Amino acid sequence: MTGPQVLVLQAQTLSTGGLQGWIQDNVIPLILLGIAIILLWIGGKGDNAGVARRSVGLIVGLIALGIAVSGNGPEIGSFLAGLLVG
Template structure:
């Protein structure tokens, strides 16, 4: 096999599992640590209302991140739709 056939054969075994695992193991904890440091810094200035306001947005973002990382998006979407439709 040479040329396009070899490339196609090699590409069949490629996945993104390694990249996904690295992001979950390294990037997500660093982002969470950064968020915690920023909230502590804002809270240290005495702006508790600002911390509360930002925390609500962060919780929504973390829920979305959790759904994306877990892979249960379709099941959660079906559950939420069943709450509205019945």
């Protein structure tokens, strides 16, 4: 007969790394696909000026999303402030 067995429990840390990875891998490409389909649908109606207006807004939004996802916001903000202040 062997000695008493000891059960060892280890605490696991919680993080949002898995969720962030899933969003970057799945949600963002789906949003971009949806945007492309909407722009093609609007362009098919002949409203090229409407597509151009919406595209500029989407590009600005995608740049903001890229900055938020990359985590380089403070560095980019300092660079832009340096352009204005000198």
